[in-house]
Amino acid sequence: MAEALYFMPDISGFSKFVNDTEIEHSIHIIAELLELLLDNNMLELQLVEIEGDALFMFTTKIPTYKELMQHTKTMLEEFHKHTKEYDFKRICSCGSCKTTIDLNLKFLVHYGELTMIKVKNIIKPYGMEVIQIHRLLKNQVPVQEYVLFTESLSALYQDNMIESWTKNTEMYDSRNLNYYYKVLDNIKLEVQATAEREVDKNEDFTVPNAVINKTFNANIEKIYRYLSELKYRHIWDKEVMKVEFDENEVNRVGTEHNCVLKLGTLKFKTISRPSKDSLIYGETTESIIFLKNFYYLVNLHTQDLNTTEVSLSLYLEYTFLGSFIKQSILKQITKIWRKKLESLHQVTQSEIFP
Structure with a gap:
């Protein structure tokens, strides 16, 4: 035996x-x-x-x-x-x-x-x-x-x-x-x-190129879930046709995913930064034309159970050619993100979570 x-x-x-x-x-x-x-x-x-x-x-x-x-x-x-x-x-x-x-x-x-x-x-x-x-x-x-x-x-x-x-x-x-x-x-x-x-390896965030503030009539956890759960991205980000990501992993700092748009694909990586009194979510990409790097951070701060202050910071690092039209680029990206935030606000006001 x-x-x-x-x-x-x-x-x-x-x-x-x-x-x-x-x-x-x-x-x-x-x-x-x-x-x-x-x-x-x-x-x-x-x-x-x-x-x-x-x-x-x-x-x-x-x-x-x-x-x-x-x-x-x-x-x-x-x-x-x-x-x-x-x-x-x-x-x-x-x-x-x-x-x-x-x-x-x-x-x-x-x-x-x-x-x-x-x-x-x-x-x-x-x-x-x-x-x-x-x-x-x-x-x-x-x-x-x-x-x-x-x-x-x-x-x-x-x-x-x-x-x-x-x-x-x-x-x-x-x-x-x-x-x-x-x-x-x-x-x-x-x-x-x-x-x-070990040395802290968090992103070195500088002064943002633009900040958009908005009050959401929604619970902070619900907003954060829509932001950070990649499977919900297409619901509020109307420019995204679908998001390609590993469905068997939890999104965290360093997670990579592809946002498939009508005119191409952007590769993003999840980022964040420490905070004691807020929930913060962000992403970075090197796939946008005229930009060496683009990243954003969304800072969520609770006012009450169903009211959340949302602050979006946009960071742009331009290429040589992009530096000649940086005002135009910043204006366009800011406009796009105002629409995204408005759409996110509308979605988070719904009572039923998908």
Whole structure:
């Protein structure tokens, strides 16, 4: 009978959300993180299936203790690098996006016999070994991030497990189940400390070429959602026929998309800047004729529940030829954006969100 190492990284930490945006974004974020774990599969474990926020994997090539621990460390480090970077670059303030930085990752590892089951063309591990590792997902380990070895795996690596491991026993199906766990909380702290020491890479915003102010009779969150959710762009931006973007990712700083117009396509990248009392969204492009670069920032500030002050700042960097007609260019772009804001205002006043 073949032996296998069973491996389960499990993500936890999302709160329960109620609105569609939070549910949709949480699905995208979890999918990104699961893909990241698979990209850092150093031991080339075989994926059996995705189980909610967890991956169920196995291998018959049993690694050394050092290889296994390095595998979990690498996954955990890359996981927290991603969540920290996401927190720096996120533009959405929904519950899912705000709490991504709080997500945790734990690892469950088991060693035992490998029995396979075949149902039509699907073949995967089956039996008591699979049941055992899944039951341990609901353990009583008192920390958020750890690696857990079942008793059979600890016996395999007993000469290496000389410190920092805690033994625990729990009752499952009227019998005791022993396991050992090692706390990994320090890795998250180290990754976040390193990230916070890096130089701030936000855009260097100068004095705008034009500012348009307008009062919207609409809720700030609703306005921001229409602005930042690319799938709604065509509803209020009448010059855009469609927007090409990755529908499986949440829009954030650095996200690229194409606005398809009647006379061509403009490639944009999402930008923003920090603010304690406003919601800010912007984009930049180098695709406009006579301009080296164009970017805009929309600053939203709440007056009351259904009144929002909107301030649009336009930034233009002209080419050599563009500098000769810059007043005309600025006038035209300002006119276009006044129409866009008016259309956005009308759309956000509707009671039903698409």
